[in-house]
Amino acid sequence: MTHVHVHGGGPPPAAQEAATPSWRLLATLGTAGAVAGLLVGAVYQLTITRVEAHRAEVMRGAIAEVLQEPARWDTLYMEGGKLVLRPVGNPGKLPRVFQGYDASDRRIGVAVLAAEPGFTEMVSLIFGFDPESGRLLGMKVLEQKDTPGLGDKIQKDSSFVNQFARAVAPLKGVKRRTGSDPGDVDVISGATISSRAVVRIINNAVARWRPLLVAYHGGGTTP
Amino acid sequence: MTAMGAAPVPVIGDAPQVVSVQRGVALPRRPEPPLFGDFMRGIWKENPVLVQMLGMCPTMAITNNVINSLAMGLATMFVLLGSEFIVSLFRHRIPTEVRIASYILVTATFVTMVDLSLEALTPGVHRALGAFIALIVVNCLVLGRQESFAAKQPVHRAVMDALGTGLGFTLGLSIMGAIREVLGNGTFLGVQVMPAAWEPWVIMVLPPGGFLTLGIVLLTLSAFREMRAQRAAVRPGRRIA
Amino acid sequence: MLEKLGFRHGVHPPERKELTSGLPIRRMPFPGEVVLPLRQHAGKPAVLVVKKGDHVERGDPVGTADGWMSVPIHSSAAGTVTGVEWWPHIDGTMALSVRIAVDRYALQLPRPRLVPHWEGLATTEVVKAVQEAGVVGLGGAAFPTHVKLVPPANTRIETLLVNGAECEPYLTSDHRVMVEYPARVLYGVRVMMGALGVSRTVIGIERNKPDAIEALRAAIPTDLDVSVLPLTVKYPQGAEKMLIKSVTGVEVPSGKLPASVGVLVQNVGSVAAIAEVFETGLPLIERIVTVSGRGVHTPANLIVPVGTKLRDVIEYCGGITEDAGQVIVGGPMMGLAQANLDAPVTKGTTGIVVLAQSEMRGPEVYPCIHCGRCLDACPVFLNPSALGEYAMRERYEDMEPLHLADCMLCGSCSFVCPSNIPLSQLFSFSKAGLRKRKAAVA
Amino acid sequence: MTTPALVVSASPHLRAKDTTPRIMWTVAASLAPIVLAGTWFFGVSALLVIAAAAAGAMITERLLGKSGSIWDGSAAITGVLLGLTLPAGLPLWMAMLGGAFGIGFGKMLFGGLGQNVFNPALIGRAFLQASFPVPMTTWPTVGDAWWSLRGDNFAFPFTHPVTLDGLTAATPLGLLKFEGQGTSITSLLIGNTTGSIGETSVVLILLCGAWLVWRGLMNWRIPVAIFATVAAVSAALHAVRPSAPGALFMLCSGGLALGSVYMATDPVTAPVTRNGRWIFGAGIGVLVVMIRVWGGLPEGVMYAILLMNAFTPFINKGTQPRVFGTGRRAPT
């Protein structure tokens, strides 16, 4: 199978070759590992700022888009079954939403991250909505692997995406919207399934977060 | 055979050495090939994609456009270069028992470095290539070259080999990428090259299209080779009266 | 017996027996020369006992049995040995043969001989008499009959099955024997039953021969347990294993002999030949041959001296027609096409069929379309489609686990194959190829 | 006597009447009523699409096949069947490309007649479906006069077709899956429902199939197995969850009839053994219900058949007949 190169074949081992002493194995892998760690760690240090900046920028852009350009936002964490602004534990692992405010510091809505299966793989998206009225503010698909040319229209087809800036949850995906039900969303023909997946993801997320948000605002104070 | 030591690298495809064996010309003891030969071999005669069929996963997965193909090709080339260099440099120091583990460690280090750098420099491309950057570690091509070449050759030859193989890989990926992007999207490097009314062949950017494209490329190549061989010699075989 | 009588699968080729089924058996005059191959039977060829220039009487041995699995060959006519030569054989090879110039003025009476009275003989002596008379199976395979009369150790024959199926198209020699010599057949049955010590005999006859069924039924003696069983008209009803399945409902295990299920199958012609041994004392030197087919002018059922060249037989039947394309020895399903009409009639020759060009299979072969018809035709339930694909690529080793050995080359599969694939031909040389490869490895 | 020019060949020297080309052309001819019905429902467009697919298939067979292989009739079946699985409004260039792909890659690459693993017509269709998903799921309505054209048959090769939205409709299965609407069984049986050209009149397809079975040219086990499994599985599902479609609707809708009768029975790509054919049919039945009920796509007959085609070599090995005189099956 492998192309054996005869050159450099080395002298034939006389008999059963003595095993390499174990300290050499340990030393080799240990040193190699340490050097590798050094290199990777260094590169990580060098790149991390840019990477994080970029990630933050992407997230910022997405939140800004789906909340229709808020002036600022807070991050709310879910801890112990309710939303808090400042969690007790490590915030890194807690689910979160982003509460947006306009220039005059009025709440304009929350941005929520959600992911569920689409046509083939997970579709993850972010959308903004007003917890009180249930009205959507915007939606952006962050990641999807559905068929290019079909399913990826949920990300690229602006007439589809724009519907999520006015519809009112709970949503319903329909073909060729006729009535004026505020929950109706026109699905993309040829990508009904992906479109409906978006609708379903949003509905589920709204159902999950809305009571929490209402409770938070009802009980908490608005600065 | 050490347990993992001789992890056989599956050499598949119409491996040319089989043919030479069949003709009884067994393993010629070549004279040291010139450095240039080390370089050229990987580009055409032993092209990883088109001839040796190694590193098939990225070849299929990320070649739905040219940019990704180029990026993946170059990233792999960098990893090859770095790891062949290191492996060749330390080839007498690494105990056989941990040979593969060490090789992998070296490769993984370079891959992670590339991964991080790509993410910092071109986040878009990094996103498109997704997990397949990390998967360069297990690209059979890299391990194969380390095992069968770098582990036995001096540094300067290993470097030339890495460059040639890397370039060959990039070439193969780009050919696939070009075909798939032009037919499947009507664009080349993102620029529309087909007329506006062109109906894209979506299949080309889907999984079946990956297999199909390489299949067609290989069939074309072997048809070409067949034609040349036929012209060159009267083939032995059955004469149907 | 709860199981349905009959065997599964099989095919229905056109019968075309009407050409000769009504024609009485006639004796063909002696030809100018007879050629007697020393190899006419399964087993070892006979050992030559004459030399050039010898004079032989009709019925004199020209070769003697070479051991148990062999029988002697007798001259079928009085004349002079003109040579012992390699001569074309009906199986397409060359065989060492004794050429005898027939004495044109001889009376062709056999030498007077002792007719053994079988009832006084021990079984071994009956067997010896049968072997010395050179009797072999006349159903086609020419297996030495005396061997069958001695069942293998620890098996017991309970039923004698007389094979009057004659399922091959065109052939009517067995049919005519049953219609014209029912008493002789039953005398043969009596001898065999005595020698084997069996109490029951079944004569299986396809339903398309009602006159034969009638004739035999009428002739059955009261003191013997003999019955005549009409069988479905279906090819290969006459094949040993199929016949046994049809009559007894039992499948002979793969790779085993009929004796393992207590049955012995003998063709009606062979039974009649045994009878003749004990009636006239004559060895097997002539046999009944159907000459038929659209390519021959006057079809006939003939008594032909063994060793008569095909050319002479056909010529006696008016010669072949303009559009004749193929001369086949045996029936059209399993018979062998002849390249050289100098080949002689042997003991196993059941018929000579001359096909017109219009009846022949076309040469065009299509690839297997996996229609499955061959699977539904194969009486031993093989998968000829798969076997054929392996055979085409000469992968004989892969055919063994698919039971290549069980194929009896009946040709049912080739008959039905819409793609005209010569499946049974493939299997016949695959068997040979496999044997050879195994020998080469060993 | 002069020796004539004799021919020697292997026994048996006789053969049965049916030949491969004869089988193929009879099957092709039996498709005529279905083609005509398609034309009646979808206008000449249907005829044009079928002709284009057949032309694509036959030209490719002529170019790549052994000389004369076009006359064995199998390419004609492939072309016509492919045409029958397409929407009537499809651009002709696509239909032709599908035929060419099906024969070129689906058949000739494997060595031509008899050697292909996948059903060439369905390979052609799967290729088109994956390449041009929107035109391939744009179904023209039934009902216009038979001489009218649908869709954009004459789109210039390799360009977008122009679709007029008002003249399209959803198939019964699409309606059910995406809209939750049913369709009457009578319409399904008669065939005046939207869909691909040949997936309309169930009754006609069954009649044509029955004729072929009666002539002994088609295997009946496969369609029977498919129908039985689909009916059983969907009835069971319906019983458990009444919102799932009932057995009758499942049987009469979509390409099940055409697929079971004409495509699953393609002898080349179906198992050769009797038991294998039952298993093959049952597998298709289960997959069809699975894809239709739980899958993303409204219809799964094509994929079910292709998947079972892939399993065919396996099934063949696993279902070797029991050899005469042996208690058990031959091992693979």
Place this chain on the structure above:
Amino acid sequence: MGDLAWIVISSMLVSNFTLVMFLGLCPFLGVTQQVQTAFRLGIANTFVLVITAMSAWFLNRYVLGPAPFLRTIAFIVVIASAVQVVEMMIRKHYPALFRQLGIYLPLISTNCAILGLAIFQSNRGYNLIQGLAFALGAGTGLTLALSLMASIRMRTELSTVPSLMRGMGVVLVIASFLSMAFMGFAGLGAS
């Protein structure tokens, strides 16, 4: 439970590792001449996938918390070493099993499917049970794809195609058709 079922179905059929996700293609194209070999390879692969799922979960949970960027390195070194040790164990204690499966282990200890599984599993934050379901589904899917490919190749071996068509080109076209057929599973369980 429904969640686990979806993970299994999805990784086995909908997102079949080989035919849809393009992972582990080298063995898929290289070691599918014989059904038996392919099947055994698939089983061995599944076995390694299970080891991988466990190792990845362990590393994510206990080692890599502070430095997730070390995933690739840590995964691959641990998986490779673990497989090597397991291989030696099997070789010593179950020589019969080794002859059937073990010889494939070095071949696959470092293929894309293995590392791919570890990475996807981490990206999706699967817990141990989910990870194991993922590994089993993916392994079954791989075995299925390998065996199907091998059985089809064994059939095409018998065909009388011109020599031009005997190379890897045809194998890739078959792979393409298989992949097309698997598109039928798209969206399974999602709607």
Place this chain on the structure above:
Amino acid sequence: MVLLSMAIIGGVGVVFASFIAAAYMKLRVWEDPRIDTVAGMLPNANCGACGLPGCRAFAEQTVEGKIKPAQCSVINAEGVAAIAEYLDIDAGQAVKRVARLLCAGGFDVTSRPVEYRGLRTCAAASSVAGGGKGCAWGCLGLGDCATACEFGAITMDDAGLPVVEPALCTACGDCVTACPKDLFVIRPLEQHLLVQCRNLLTGDAVLEQCEVACTACGKCVQDAAPGLISVATGVAVIDESLLSQEDPAAIARCPTNAIVWLQGAQFVRHADASRRAVA
């Protein structure tokens, strides 16, 4: 961060190195690594011409010194030298043997009285009335042997006879098995005398079938060393035990060129040429 990652990867490395080390100590199964190397240097044709079940078995025996590298009949001289050098052993010697055809009856010199219709392979044709060739022993010319030869050593010439290229023939014997007429034999390349006929007919009878058949006239018997050749069976047979006495004179008077004096390949423009080469 850098230190942390050094610690993690270094730690992982050390931990698993110790696993591997421990495993090696407990579990190692030793096998001479040279076997692998030698197996890699062999042609891996697995033809069996060496008499062993395959190339790996040959490698094992070579390393153990039971067999010499040169006894592989496929590998070329360079390969033999390479293995010998690698193992530092003697390369050994092997008598070069090749396949020889015992028939010279091409289409041009034989009769074909009837047409054979069917599969174009020798195996198939020979199962039907001898394949339609006049001579029942002779070569059918449908090339089963050429197909069987994995080394491409056999080409069918214009007369429909298989020509073996000695340089490519490895004496594997596949053609011997493949030929349904048993026309191939494996002979030392340096055996020059060969009777290219197996037809047992004699005299004029054989000439009707083939112009180059052995008529068993016995002239070669007289011209050769006593006992070397005999024609008792109807065809000339060479006694291989007396081969040291072979001499080109034996073929001088053969009326049909059935016996030839070979140097290299057979059928070098047919018998005349080899005769000329001798003269």
